[in-house]
Amino acid sequence: MIRKKSRRSPKHMKKNKQNKEGFMQGVLTLMFSQILIKILGLVYTLYLTNREGFGDKGNGICASGYQIYALLLTISSIGLPSAISKLVSERVAVGDNKGAYRIFKIAFATFAIVGLIGSLLLFFGAKVIANNWLQIPESEMTLVALSPAIFFVTVASVMRGYFNGRQKISIGAKSQSLEQVFKTLLTIIVVEIVAILSNVSTKWMAAGANLATTLATFLGFSYLFLYFKTERKEIATEIKNTVNYKYQSVSKIVKKILLVSIPITLTAIMSSINKNIDSFTVVRNLKNFMSEDMATSLYGILGGKVDTLTSLPLAINVAFATALVPAISAAKAKKDKKTITQKTSFSLLVSMLIGLPCTVGMFIYARTNTKFIIPKCK
16 A cells, blocks of 8 residues: 555656646636637627628527527536536546546436437427517527537537546637637638528528537537547546545436536526527517617627627636636645635636726727727617
8 A cells, every 4th residue: 555655646746736737728728719719709790790681680680599599508508517627626636537537427428418408499499489589580590500509519518527627628628719710610601602592591691600600519529529539548547547436326426517517507597598688678679669670680789799799808707717617626625725725816816907907998998899890880
């Protein structure tokens, strides 16, 4: 026992050092990834807004369908990466790699089913949602086009959580960046193809734009899956060298995941519900005072332009929040209170130093920023 402990000690010291160095590396990687995602989001939003036959009406159709998709996605997967990252990092920190992998397998199987149910609900309920809830009949096909994405995003979230928990945060960041690159390119390509085939039909172009989202999520998941296959030998070695293995039943693991993910999910649901209230009420009420096309176009300005612009500064918070979960969970498992305090304080300080000026700038220069980034807004 003594010989085994002395042999593993240098490895643990080396691993601790790598984790400490990896925190800022993970934050910077995630920050770059999130900023790139937001910028590319502006790129294809500008393209769609200025595309003849799409414009604000197309943005309105896309945004209304996307908010329903986002709500179902929030329910099925939004808290998963953080929950799985927390549980996996706790087991890895004490050398229980077998337990960490078991958490991943159970989570993958469980939430693949949840994601599939979400996809089926959106696919078969698209007509009712579009006609009765949104009162935008043109959004039916955008919902159908988005429905498979719920499954792919859910299983991808489980995989990102597992990689984050193993202190490989850059893998999830790369997959998200790659997904957004594909989304931008595919949006332009698919919308142009649909425009030719449909004789510039706004309804079908909007569906094509959301189909590009589904294809991009599939490609993002494919990247994670292929990387996972290349890691299988390393994972097998980690499992073989497991110490402190603690068996947990399937129900207990699922319960732990839900206990962590549900509070996160509820917070995100509130934000998603706010946006869905807009999608249910804005067009419905504006139609009493103007034509349906104009009402949809005005909603497109809100959902397709303003929301995209205001979400840009959140990239900083997402980076720190994602990197902090596994770092703090691992430190807590080792009872390292100093690391927890240092990393939390540093993250809060940097987020405030960046976030507050962004808030003030967005408030004071709202009109200028909107005109500069989205010229069609007046």
